[in-house]
Amino acid sequence: xxxxxxxxxxxxxxxxxxxxxxxxxxxxxxxxxxxxxxxxxxxxxxxxxxxxxxxxxxxxxxxxxxxxxxxxxxxxxxxxxxxxxxxxxxxxxxxxxxxxxxxxxxxxxxxxxxxxxxxxxxxxxxxxxxxxxxxxxxxxxxxxxx
Amino acid sequence: xxxxxxxxxxxxxxxxxxxxxxxxxxxxxxxxxxxxxxxxxxxxxxxxxxxxxxxxxxxxxxxxxxxxxxxxxxxxxxxxxxxxxxxxxxxxxxxxxxxxxxxxxxxxxxxxxxxxxxxxxxxxxxxxxxxxxxxxxxxxxxxxxxxxxxxxxxxxxxxxxxxxxxxxxxxxxxxxxxxxxxxxxxxxxxxxxxxxxxxxxxxxxxxxxxxxxxxxxxxxxxxxxxxxxxxxxxxxxxxxxxxxxxxxxxxx
Numbered sequence: 001x002x003x004x005x006x007x008x009x010x011x012x013x014x015x016x017x018x019x020x021x022x023x024x025x026x027x028x029x030x031x032x033x034x035x036x037x038x039x040x041x042x043x044x045x046x047x048x049x050x051x052x053x054x055x056x057x058x059x060x061x062x063x064x065x066x067x068x069x070x071x072x073x074x075x076x077x078x079x080x081x082x083x084x085x086x087x088x089x090x091x092x093x094x095x096x097x098x099x100x101x102x103x104x105x106x107x108x109x110x111x112x113x114x115x116x117x118x119x120x121x122x123x124x125x126x127x128x129x130x131x132x133x134x135x136x137x138x139x140x141x142x143x144x145x146x
Numbered sequence: 147x148x149x150x151x152x153x154x155x156x157x158x159x160x161x162x163x164x165x166x167x168x169x170x171x172x173x174x175x176x177x178x179x180x181x182x183x184x185x186x187x188x189x190x191x192x193x194x195x196x197x198x199x200x201x202x203x204x205x206x207x208x209x210x211x212x213x214x215x216x217x218x219x220x221x222x223x224x225x226x227x228x229x230x231x232x233x234x235x236x237x238x239x240x241x242x243x244x245x246x247x248x249x250x251x252x253x254x255x256x257x258x259x260x261x262x263x264x265x266x267x268x269x270x271x272x273x274x275x276x277x278x279x280x281x282x283x284x285x286x287x288x289x290x291x292x293x294x295x296x297x298x299x300x301x302x303x304x305x306x307x308x309x310x311x312x313x314x315x316x317x318x319x320x321x322x323x324x325x326x327x328x329x330x331x332x333x334x335x336x337x338x339x340x341x342x343x344x345x346x347x348x349x350x351x352x353x354x355x356x357x358x359x360x361x362x363x364x365x366x367x368x369x370x371x372x373x374x375x376x377x378x379x380x381x382x383x384x385x386x387x388x389x390x391x392x393x394x395x396x397x398x
Binding site for chain 2: 016017020039075095103104124
């Protein structure tokens, strides 16, 4: 039941972000799918206790790979597919918590949470970079035999 | 047509394509790549470009003096459809399906066109997304409707204040303050359960996700200046949202 509601909401949220960023109409569903798959990986890993950092890394890597495949297949810029998927992974909740602790003058708590949030942003970036590198390697190895 | 004018024409077409892309939120490396490909396809081998979020410098090396042009970009929005359209024009030029003149008219049409979804659609999208995010961050369904309302209200304020005062930081700050106040009002009225979940969900439409992804991609592609300035813009936005919420929290 939890999984179903997560599935539906992540699809709707990603597609809605597609609308806000003015993605072409025909790619809205694809935005939703890439966002949904990425979020499900994140959610399943996090739900089963693998930690948010690993979950974010895996999810952002998957989203970037899916977007690259879609971008190649539909001959559209990759950014259309990747942006909507990445947004749910941004550590908004943690940053909010950090801000909340800051306002309550719990500075040690603030630093702990902020450090966690920056670790997650780092994982997000590394996931994106990994797939970029993978893409480059594949493109190179594809070109070599010609 | 003598050689002199045609080189300038090619430059103009490339710069127009680059300008539309940059204004619509494309990555820096894509802008440079597109301009270079177009110039190559139109018969100019040696080009150099330098693109930052605020300026495009494009230079063509030829026999004789190099020709250089500069375009200043002051207003940036997010319009991925235009990026896709310019991309397809550049593909057509590369494959030789479109000539210089058709490309110019096509790009001019794209620049003038208003392709955005209507404001009501965008508002509805922002509102629904807020509600969904509340559920995704393990909120309960009781909090779904309050975050739809708060998120929609916040987005409306962000757009409205931005029209009123063209300082992005300020409008985001105000919008998140209003999200905080609305969420708090819903809790006090007994319409919602968890203040934290409602606020986090509602704030998500304002989060600079596009900037963050672009900043990372630009940094990886070696565009250090663009990457860092986009990162700074993202950080400023996040800071504005955070301090807006902090104001409300400190009032409670």
